[in-house]
Amino acid sequence: MKHPSNTATQEPGSGARAASKSLVLDAVSKRYGGVPALDALSLEVEPGELVSLLGPSGCGKTTTLRLIAGFEFPDQGSVSIGGRDVSSLPPNKRGLGMVFQNYSLFPHMSVGENIGFGPRMAGIRKPETQQAVRRMLDLIRMPGFMDRRVSQLSGGQQQRVALARAIVNNPSVLLLDEPLGALDKNLREGMQFEIRRLQQSLGITSVMVTHDQEEAMTMSDRVVVMRQGKILQSGAPREVYDRPRNRFVAEFLGTANVITCRIVSRGAQTVTVGTVCPDEAHGASLTLALPKNWTGELPRTIEVAVRPEKIAIDAPQPGHVQFRGEIVQHVFRGSQHSYEIEVPELGPRIYAYQQAFSSGHAGHARGQAVTISFAPGDVVALEPDEGHELAMSGIDAFICGPETVATQGVR
Amino acid sequence: MKHPSNTATQEPGSGARAASKSLVLDAVSKRYGGVPALDALSLEVEPGELVSLLGPSGCGKTTTLRLIAGFEFPDQGSVSIGGRDVSSLPPNKRGLGMVFQNYSLFPHMSVGENIGFGPRMAGIRKPETQQAVRRMLDLIRMPGFMDRRVSQLSGGQQQRVALARAIVNNPSVLLLDEPLGALDKNLREGMQFEIRRLQQSLGITSVMVTHDQEEAMTMSDRVVVMRQGKILQSGAPREVYDRPRNRFVAEFLGTANVITCRIVSRGAQTVTVGTVCPDEAHGASLTLALPKNWTGELPRTIEVAVRPEKIAIDAPQPGHVQFRGEIVQHVFRGSQHSYEIEVPELGPRIYAYQQAFSSGHAGHARGQAVTISFAPGDVVALEPDEGHELAMSGIDAFICGPETVATQGVR
Amino acid sequence: APSVARAADLTVTAYGGAWEQAYRKCFVQPFEKQTGKTVDVILGSPMQWINQVGANPAHPPIDVMVGLVDSGEIARERGLVDKISDAEIPNLKQLKPNMLGYGKGYGFPIAFGDFGLMYSKKAVPNPPQTWKEFVDGTVAGKWHAGLPGISYVATAQGVIGLFATVYGGSLDNVQPGLDQVKRMKASGNVSFYSEPNSPLISLRSGDIDIAMYFDGRAWAEHDANNPDIGYLNPRPGAVAFPTMVQKVKNGSPLGYQFMNVLASAEGQSCFANLLQYSASNRDVKYSDQVRSRIAKDDDSLWLSFDVVSKKTPEWVEMWNKQIGR
Amino acid sequence: MSTPGAITSLLLTRNGKRSRSMRVALLLAPAVILLVVFFAAPLLENAVRSLGLDVHASGSDGSAFRNYEKLFFDPYYRGVIVETVRISLYSTLLCLVIGYPVAHLMVRHAGRFAMPLLFMLITPLLTSIIMRTFGWRVLFARHGPFNDALMWLHLIDRPLSVLGGPLGVYIGIVHVMVPFMVLSIIPVLRGVDRRLEESARILGAGATRTFFLVTLPLTAEGIATGCVLVFMLTNGSFVTQLLLGDGSVVTLPLLIFQQFSLTQDLGFASAMGNVLLIIVLVCLYVQLRLSGRKGTSQ
Amino acid sequence: MNHAGLQNKLASRAGLGVLSAFTGLFFVALIAPIVVVVLVSFTPGEALTVPVTAFSMRWYRRLWEYQPFVDSLITSLYLALSSSFIAILVAVPAAIGIGQSRSRVATALTTFLLAPIAIPALVIGLSLLYFLSNIGIGVSYAALLIAHTVVSVPYVMRTTLATYRNTHASYREAASVLGASSWQTFRHVTLPLIAPGIFAGALFSILVSLDNLGVSYFFGTANVTTLPVVMLSYLQNQFDPAIAAVSTVQMAITVVLLLIVEKTYGLRSLTTQ
């Protein structure tokens, strides 16, 4: 069973490039009462791909989905599905599927009626609809639930019925707006698996919104990080995680130690930085790849990021930079230990994760002196952020030295 | 500033042991219309301790909190706070603080009036109340917010005001019912830190309910895993995580590879098991500590658990048991790689985590042949479960072989 | 138990508005001046008062009650009112005997209005001179007529009685009368009204051209708003509707003294001239204009209201069944 | 704590052993006692009176059940009962059909105009029925604004007589009742999750089918509330029928009024009052059953 | 961009246009008769005629001069306010009781407490007249008050119950954990939160009371008579714009009341069940 999007009739005037994509947003803009919600946003989704939209509240994720669905119409730009411009079609003419955070199952219909709603609207006759519903129930492994009332389902079951309802009509694109937001963690992880399995086996092009970064990375072929109606960075999860463009992306996708460094010199593709504040005398120096879009004059300082799990404790390797520090906090998080380390050469605090390899090992104690080290290749030079700050009230910011999102539990 | 619970008057009849505890639930039972919600549950909380209640939906977490708060009264058993039996006192006579999942800030009052409500009810005069409110606002780092309307606050700010309101009266016990459930992930992690900081610096005895296992482990001095109105296991997060009593606890607190093993022989404190199905001919054998409560006859098989992060891939160490397998799935989760490995000697699938040490390392590829190994000390023998199953519909169960909760994203 | 704290020495009842003001001016104030007693006036409607008395027969909240003949009959039958005679009310001797007879010894009328035809002089230049002409003209569509509906308190029974009498029936056989009402209704040229102001509005707006209506109020409307209005009593006469007064049983004996004022020539002269109704006292002096307008005793049709009162439930049912829907 | 404080705390306290039902009983007591004494008891007395056993009323001759015999076996009165229910039913449906779109617009599109509209909505409740009737008479007069406008537009060539018949009655009833309908639907409609409608849209339902298959069923609760209210209120009213129907519409309350004002047959009036009560109770019961069934299944 | 998108927008606009036109027409029809009454009250002439060509306060002066109008208007307002106040006293606890109850009996009682609006006012009035007279209350202000309170209870009960059910129990629980006694919880938390519902119900009951002829009909005394009774009696013999003027004054008073409620509590609650 393959998604049918590529077989859709192609209209004259839509570019050949668009035809090979399942979904193309071409510079769409949307304002609400003068306030921009989306700002010339362009996005292309390959057939069968699952793309996740990530970003802080209000950045336009839901608006993007609603434009694709046809609940809103773009002020500028166009939306094409399967090479066909659908900008002016109402939602019921676009052949999509959608799952909402609260599932939005029709409370006055049974499970079977919910799943059968789409075929019924499409004018499919009753016996065939019944058959399709039964096939879907098998697919989501709830074969006996045809006549159950929606209110008699658990959260996870509701979620699966919502999914079945969304895909029963073989939609060309499946939209998911925080589909798992209402589930608790254990169930949520099970459902991530379930959705991904169905999405892949049926090859449905999908766009998903989620608040959970790990969920986005786990499930998606591609993550798109948005802010204020624009796309900041888009790419495979690992690529975006390992090479965040700027501090915002680095901190939004996981935890990052962001260190402000003095710029020592600049090469063609590289920049050499000193790891301590310019007003101090010592510290290591590193040569890093310049951020891609880096143009113009060099500033006095630059921010670099190192992920906590890239930092080794008391296990220096050749070629790695090393610093001495002291453990100030240790939190056990199950599969990992999380340490907060004071490293004078870098500034007050550095976060480091260590896999909880052995239940026999107690972890490093508070107050213990340690050597931390990381590979220069794991340090990423960040583009300066255009004046935006992650809204993290209550967390002190240092002008110079590492700043980390306080995603750590503390003992 | 220390919590005042130990200075409370002690009533005759309550044991001396209870007096040294901040909170004691003594065999409390509660039924709703004949259906038991709590079943002779006993719990003791030390002064200044933060205890988290964990468990599946409907296991009685909220009921426990409501009994402590005095919203419900136990059918049997008693509740003591600071050594004083409060079982029959109404909530307003118990001197507690409470934070609700939806904050429940009074919508018709300003931030200042919300925080000042407790002191006002206690008959504190206006100037002192004002002062206390201001102190609280400083504590939660929202100094200018006195006259703000509650509706003008963000979720995180509401959460902090709710916390301030709950602790302004120096409660002897602070109750938190999913205090962070309504926040999104980034904010949630920031608030975990904030709550823990306040709780520790003020030394407030606290009982928290959360659905998020990692949150419970990160924030708590002790986690209590409940099921069906009973406590299954209670202890420091690491202790419960590393030494889960049974399969339910193992799987509820993180991911576990649960392997059914044949029992080969039994010692005084130990049991020797074979790691393959009894009907197969080969496999390793291990000698493990017997579960504490293990009494009576030996069954034919026993379940053992190994955590995914304890399993090394292609890095055997002396003394570890080794198996050959093949990578069937690889998921990048940010700070960790997660692998699904087919290990014929153990059964179809084993999950293993590997820290994403270096962005240069691509991880093990699908199809790659690997050797997995783990220390015998990291294998835990589990008590047989009393007929309970984790409700994980949609996940196939194998009679023999490893079974894991499908908490893995899948590519 | 004493149910009402009486503020005044005597409590009487009245219709509101101009009626009340005339009543106070012509009867209440002279009485108060004469006796030095105080009088309270309750505004409302007869059935309200009858039930208020009926609910508290031992301690009635009212001493003297006004009403219509049929409501007066009900009060009498329920035993709520006292017998009267010229011993307590000397002025009864001045009342016209036929009118005094209406009270059956339990009250008397102070004035009566005729229920004739009010019409637009423009729309109906040649108004019908007999009831039969009226009926035929209505059926023929010469005009659009307003008739009181059964629910218009006070007059419906009179209308039934009138047409029964005119068309050869009697109070015991009203079917011939009802048949004529049915006939008119079937022509589609009739609107039934349920409260006394709608014919005035309808006449002004042209929705009707002619209506069965009270003489006094027709003239009042003519003088105040609508000079186009004409009024006449068709032959063989318009039904007279007297306003009855009765002394409530167990009410204050002062009531007799008040009723004596009600029966007086001076009081009734004042009242009849203000409201343009015909009075019951034979010595009443009318102004010239009023005299020319009010009914002569012999162009009025006097129905036996004691019979009417007994027949009312039956008639109401007949009307409801035959004309109501 | 003041005395009212003490009393209230007695009533409201969640103290240990005092059961919830005890507290509920105490809270309900004043209202229930008030209505038992001053509503149920007088009506019961009324019911007795309607059986002709009473001493106050006149005309209580004949069999005790004479009044009910007449009401249930005389085809005319049976017809009136049917007419009463029919008027209430049609008025309710009219209010629904007219009120629903209004509620829809107020909830979904009115924005800051919602409050002024709400004010306008309750204006019919602010004036007395007599004056409202006068207003209608002026507006619908043969040469009134309504007919003039239609004539001017050449939609009609002879004035329509709108009032004085069933049409007038329906206009009058809908005028006062529709606010109750709208005010009952608004909160429920406001509570409808828009995403349910969007789900239907994306599953291929057009705007119309979305409305009928999703929005309408989801507002059933508000519709039921509004309908019961309008039905009950209409069922008990007569002044509009009297003043705007000019005798063309006869309902039980109107006959009751006749008994008061013309015949003083209070026994018959009471009997009709009881029949009305029964009709209303049956309707309430049906509604409770319907919503109750939904309640248990949710 | 997309011409068709515009078309589609226009199509949905057209739907909205039809709906708006319908609603506009609805509101015009709704207030038209009332506007007529207000206009007529300012006529300088004797008759209630439309169109009104000149403006005069004549009939408002007449109002002032005809004592029964003023007296009965005051009585009616006083009665409406005091009966809804008493209704609040009994109906609010009842609503809270029902709101807290999980039993069927309470549900049945809800029906009972709503019943008075289903019985013709005349029936209630007459039944109460005989009943009250039997127990010695007779015709009096007390009787009027009782009768109007009986009819007010359902309105207050219904809106209060709805608001109470909409306010989360955790507010009350939060207050009691913070040391508030039951009374303090009620006074500082429950009451402010359900106040809009109480006011909405009270407002309905006041409006209904002001125009409730049937219930008032039997209880008027010389000193205590309500406006509808006086108006009806007045209309039997006289029909002049004073009637329109008194209606307008009554309306103005209620509108002012409404505005006060709106300013103090907001009328959103009117739309809350």
Ligand SMILES: Nc1ncnc2c1ncn2[C@@H]1O[C@H](COP(=O)(O)OP(=O)(O)OP(=O)(O)O)[C@@H](O)[C@H]1O
């Ligand atoms: N119907 C609307 N009217 C006015 N503004 C709106 C509307 N819908 C969205 N917005 C605004 O547009 C911006 C983008 O909103 P959107 O809902 O797309 O954000 P989001 O990324 O989905 O946020 P969240 O994570 O909170 O769901 C926000 O500033 C929001 O306030």
Ligand SMILES: Nc1ncnc2c1ncn2[C@@H]1O[C@H](COP(=O)(O)OP(=O)(O)OP(=O)(O)O)[C@@H](O)[C@H]1O
């Ligand atoms: N007021 C009540 N009436 C009847 N049953 C109740 C009530 N409150 C709780 N229960 C039942 O008692 C059991 C325990 O409920 P409780 O709310 O304590 O669970 P929980 O652990 O807090 O669950 P969750 O994680 O879903 O919040 C459940 O079976 C629940 O259905």
Ligand SMILES: NCCCCNCCCN
């Ligand atoms: N006394 C003359 C008759 C008065 C008629 N008035 C009409 C009142 C109708 N209830």
Ligand SMILES: [Mg+2]
């Ligand atoms: Mg969103």
Ligand SMILES: [Mg+2]
């Ligand atoms: Mg809970």
